[in-house]
Each structure stands twice: as C-alpha cells, then as structure tokens.
Amino acid sequence: MTRTPETPASTSVPPRAAATHASAGGTGLAAQIPRVLSIAGTDPTGGAGIQADLKSIAANGGYGMAVVTALVAQNTRGVRSVHTPPADFLAEQLDAVSDDVVIDAVKIGMLANAEYIDVVDRWLERTRVPAVVVDPVMVATSGDRLIDSSAEEALGRMLRHADLVTPNVPELAVLAKEAPVRAWPEVIAQARRVAERYDVLVLAKGGHSAGDVVRDALVSASGVVAEFTSARIHTANTHGTGCSLSSAIATLHAQTGEWASALERAKHWLADSIRLGSRLNVGTGNGPVDHFASLRRRAATPPAPAEIAEQWWTGIADVRTDIDDLAFITGLVDGSLEMDAFRHYLVQDTLYLRDYSRMLATASALAPTTSEQEFWASGAQGALAGESAVHAHFLGDLSIVDAASKAPATVGYTDHLAATAARDSYAVLIAALLPCYWIYVDVGTRMLPSAVADTPYMPWLSTYEDPTFSDASTRAIEIVTRCAAETDAATRERMWRAFRLSAEHELRFFAEPLEVTASLSR
Numbered sequence: 396m397t398r399t400p401e402t403p404a405s406t407s408v409p410p411r412a413a414a415t416h417a418s419a420g421g422t423g424l425a426a427q428i429p430r431v432l433s434i435a436g437t438d439p440t441g442g443a444g445i446q447a448d449l450k451s452i453a454a455n456g457g458y459g460m461a462v463v464t465a466l467v468a469q470n471t472r473g474v475r476s477v478h479t480p481p482a483d484f485l486a487e488q489l490d491a492v493s494d495d496v497v498i499d500a501v502k503i504g505m506l507a508n509a510e511y512i513d514v515v516d517r518w519l520e521r522t523r524v525p526a527v528v529v530d531p532v533m534v535a536t537s538g539d540r541l542i543d544s545s546a547e548e549a550l551g552r553m554l555r556h557a558d559l560v561t562p563n564v565p566e567l568a569v570l571a572k573e574a575p576v577r578a579w580p581e582v583i584a585q586a587r588r589v590a591e592r593y594d595v596l597v598l599a600k601g602g603h604s605a606g607d608v609v610r611d612a613l614v615s616a617s618g619v620v621a622e623f624t625s626a627r628i629h630t631a632n633t634h635g636t637g638c639s640l641s642s643a644i645a646t647l648h649a650q651t652g653e654w655a656s657a658l659e660r661a662k663h664w665l666a667d668s669i670r671l672g673s674r675l676n677v678g679t680g681n682g683p684v685d686h687f688a689s690l691r692r693r694a695a696t697p698p699a700p701a702e703i704a705e706q707w708w709t710g711i712a713d714v715r716t717d718i719d720d721l722a723f724i725t726g727l728v729d730g731s732l733e734m735d736a737f738r739h740y741l742v743q744d745t746l747y748l749r750d751y752s753r754m755l756a757t758a759s760a761l762a763p764t765t766s767e768q769e770f771w772a773s774g775a776q777g778a779l780a781g782e783s784a785v786h787a788h789f790l791g792d793l794s795i796v797d798a799a800s801k802a803p804a805t806v807g808y809t810d811h812l813a814a815t816a817a818r819d820s821y822a823v824l825i826a827a828l829l830p831c832y833w834i835y836v837d838v839g840t841r842m843l844p845s846a847v848a849d850t851p852y853m854p855w856l857s858t859y860e861d862p863t864f865s866d867a868s869t870r871a872i873e874i875v876t877r878c879a880a881e882t883d884a885a886t887r888e889r890m891w892r893a894f895r896l897s898a899e900h901e902l903r904f905f906a907e908p909l910e911v912t913a914s915l916s917r
Contacts (some may be wrong), residue, residue, distance in 0.1 A: 429649030434703040435504030437467035442683025447878035448642040451687035457646035462488040471678025500645040512549035519556040530641035561598040588686030591616035619789040621655040632672030632682040641709040650738035711898040736908040750809040752778035761821035804907040808900035826890035830897040
C-alpha cells in the first residue's frame with residue numbers, strides 16, 4: 396500500500412539493583428485507551444453494524460460502546476426486516492452513555508429516519524464529542540435507497556457536527572445532490588464539493604472501479620489531503636467493510652489526532668482483515684472480514700523480549716504508583732522520614748537479602764548457560780555484601796540484625812521466593828527475582844535528583860549513582876525477558892504472575908516500616 400500526500404496534512408551486582416524503565420525499552424504508562432461510541436444498527440451474524448464496529452474498535456486499541464438504532468434481521472445474504480425502537484429510547488441510550496462516560500470519538504452508522512437523525516443531532520449539539528465519523532447508510536450497493544428524502548435532509552443538517560464522512564459512491568452523489576459518477580477524477584471532484592457544502596472531510600472510495608489497484612482519498616474543500624493506493628483483494632468476504640473501516644478510523648484518530656495517518660493505519664488493518672476473512676467460514680453469502688486476524692497472528696507468534704519488558708512494566712504500573720505515593724518514599728526524599736522507621740527498614744532489608752542471596756544462588760545452580768550461572772552467582776555475592784557499607788552506616792553494629800526477627804512483609808516476600816524455587820522452574824524463579832532488581836533502581840534513580848541536599852538519607856540514595864546498578868539490572872531484565880520469549884505460553888503466564896506478586900511484595904516491604912513505628916508509638 397502506498398500513500399501520496401497531496402497537500403500538508405555484566406556481572407557486578409549490587410544489592411537490590413534494577414535498571415531504569417527506559418533501559419528496558421519502556422516508556423511508562425500506556426496512553427489513554429480511546430473510548431469510542433458506535434451509534435448504529437445490529438447484524439445478528441456479527442459481520443456488519445454495531446457488532447462489526449465493536450470488533451473494529453477493539454482490534455485497533457479502543458474501548459467500544461454501542462447505542463442501538465435498529466434491530467436488523469439479516470445475514471450474509473441480505474436484510475430481511477428492520478425493527479426500530481422508539482426515538483425516545485434512542486435518546487435515553489445516548490444520554491445514559493454520555494452522562495457517565497467521557498467519549499473520545501463517535502462513529503455513526505444506520506439512522507433509519509429523520510426523527511432518529513434529529514435525536515442524534517440534538518445529542519451531538521449538547522455533547523460536543525471531540526471526533527465524529529459518519530458512515531451514511533443511505534444507498535445500498537445495489538443502488539436501492541435506504542432512507543427517504545426527509546431523512547436525507549436531516550442527515551445533511553447533522554453533518555455540521557461531523558469531522559469525517561465516509562460514503563460509498565452512490566451515497567456521495569446523494570450528499571452532493573448530483574447524479575452518481577464513476578471515473579476517479581469525477582469522484583474526487585464530487586467529494587470536494589461535498590466537503591465544501593458541509594465543511595467536512597470526505598473519504599472518497601475507489602473500490603467500485605475496475606482493475607487491480609484500489610484508490611481512496613481523504614478530501615477537503617481545498618482538495619486531496621492524502622491519497623492511498625492498494626492492491627485489490629479478490630474475495631467474497633466484504634460484508635461490513637464500510638462499518639469496519641469508519642469505526643477503525645474513529646478509533647485511530649482518537650489515538651493519533653491525525654485523520655490521514657488514522658486512515659492509512661485503518662486501511663492496512665482492514666486489508667489484512669479482508670485477506671484472511673475466508674478462514675472464518677461464516678455464512679454462504681458475502682462473508683465477514685476477520686477483524687482480529689492481526690491479533691490472531693500476534694498471539695501465535697511469541698512476543699519479543701522488549702515487548703515482554705514493556706508489558707510487564709506497564710502491568711505493574713499501579714504498584715509502582717502506590718510505591719511512589721508512600722510516605723516512606725517521600726520521607727526519604729525530603730528528609731522527614733523518622734530514623735526509627737528507616738532503621739527498621741534496613742534491618743528487614745538485611746534479613747531479606749540473606750534469603751534473597753540464597754534464591755540467587757539457586758537460580759545460578761539451575762541456569763542453563765555459563766553466563767547466566769555467573770550472573771546470578773555474582774548477584775548472590777553482591778546481595779550479601781550489601782549488608783555492610785550503607786547498612787552499617789545507619790545501623791552501626793550489624794549484630795542487631797542477628798537478634799531481630801523477620802517482620803510479616805519480609806516473611807511473606809521470602810516465603811514467596813522460596814516456594815517458587817521449590818515448586819517451579821528456573822524461568823519462573825528468575826521472574827520472581829526480577830522486581831528486586833528492577834523496582835529498586837527505578838525508585839532510587841528517580842528519587843535522587845529531587846532529594847533535598849541535607850536529607851540524612853543521602854548516603855543511601857547516592858548509592859544509585861553507581862552505574863553498575865543499572866548495568867546489572869539491565870542484564871537481569873535481558874535474561875528474564877529472553878527466557879520468557881523463548882518458553883511456552885503457560886510458563887510465560889506463570890512467570891508474569893510470579894513477577895507481579897513479587898512487585899506487590901516490594902510495595903508491602905516499603906509500606907511496613909512506618910506502620911510498625913506508628914503502632915509502637917501508640
């Protein structure tokens with residue numbers, strides 16, 4: 396498919412080390428998932444109408460919602476009858492959604508009569524949705540009119556709220572109030588007149604023309620914004636393509652803010668869906684497209700290590716946010732943390748690291764390669780070395796640790812690691828060990844620049860300036876995510892669950908010191 400723009404449109408392992416998020420290829424929380432509303436009729440076979448819209452929205456990364464305008468008895472061979480609920484009920488559906496949910500985009504399909512169109516028109520007037528795509532269901536491919544002249548006039552009025560309209564060639568002629576045209580230059584010219592008449596972008600479609608090349612263009616009152624060409628796909632699986640394309644464009648525009656790029660991405664997705672639609676084997680007429688063809692292919696292909704790193708890091712975003720909000724963490728930065736709470740933390744950290752070192756040694760013994768054996772063994776040694784230096788700076792005599800008992804958070808965390816080592820595989824064990832690497836340096840490196848100069852905890856915070864921290868944790872992330880990419884799906888799922896549970900234990904470990912000191916002061 397081509398697009399032609401016409402006009403601007405290592406082995407040193409310090410204790411509890413971890414890489415920053417960026418070092419794992421992550422970029423933080425995922426962008427807001429667009430909430431897209433489809434206003435359309437139904438298709439009980441699932442290939443067109445609201446059912447197709449919801450699949451298209453989901454396949455392109457959105458959250459789909461639906462307001463039903465008509466109950467249609469149809470299948471892949473044609474429409475049998477249409478039942479429309481009262482217009483007041485349509486209004487109630489629209490208000491129920493917009494009274495509760497912020498809507499990022501709307502796709503409008505079948506509106507059976509002028510009364511229905513006026514209901515949607517008034518709702519758009521008071522709701523002001525950021526992006527509105529109208530797929531005007533006016534003329535069937537056969538040329539039969541689907542709505543009367545009063546409804547056509549009402550639709551024309553409603554288009555003042557639209558950003559993009561996606562008519563087929565006969566519908567384009569109705570909107571232009573002209574005779575249908577067939578030659579591509581004439582289609583472009585007619586689309587330009589419609590764009591000017593209604594102050595809207597028009598998707599001019601060239602699928603009706605003969606030949607092995609299909610043209611589509613995004614047209615404004617000024618002319619062609621972008622034109623796309625693609626190879627024609629010879630197939631009978633074209634049921635619902637107009638619905639699917641328009642809802643995909645609405646979803647992708649909500650993510651990108653660009654109509655041309657949204658159209659380009661939607662066309663790539665739809666071409667894939669059309670090409671593989673015959674595998675569905677649905678119906679004996681014009682079958683549906685496979686909206687999730689790309690998703691099925693990705694599901695069959697193991698994710699790359701970088702994808703796993705991004706998924707896992709994003710998957711614990713809630714835990715990381717809760718850690719950042721803890722008074723223990725903010726107190727380290729501004730120096731307000733009570734020293735008794737920090738000493739409790741260091742004692743428990745030392746007790747934890749002794750068991751963590753044993754688990755690293757177990758990972759070394761189970762590792763399938765020499766380099767991995769050396770890495771985890773070096774980590775075990777580094778975890779024990781961490782009991783001195785910074786810990787001794789604050790605790791003075793480390794013998795205090797020998798007389799201490801594990802607090803509940805420490806017990807819970809170390810029991811989780813020990814159980815994983817005893818009952819599961821090397822892959823799941825190293826996934827459980829990873830948050831202790833990853834989270835600590837992510838927290839520490841972000842706290843250090845904002846710490847006040849006179850905070851008494853600077854000796855602890857400054858340890859994160861050591862580049863070996865991020866080097867070691869980057870290596871840990873590489874080993875774990877590569878292992879996850881190369882294993883089977885069931886093991887990968889157990890790895891993720893072990894990783895997530897360890898992250899939750901990290902949160903509990905940070906939260907407990909202030910809880911303990913608060914209870915002692917009562």
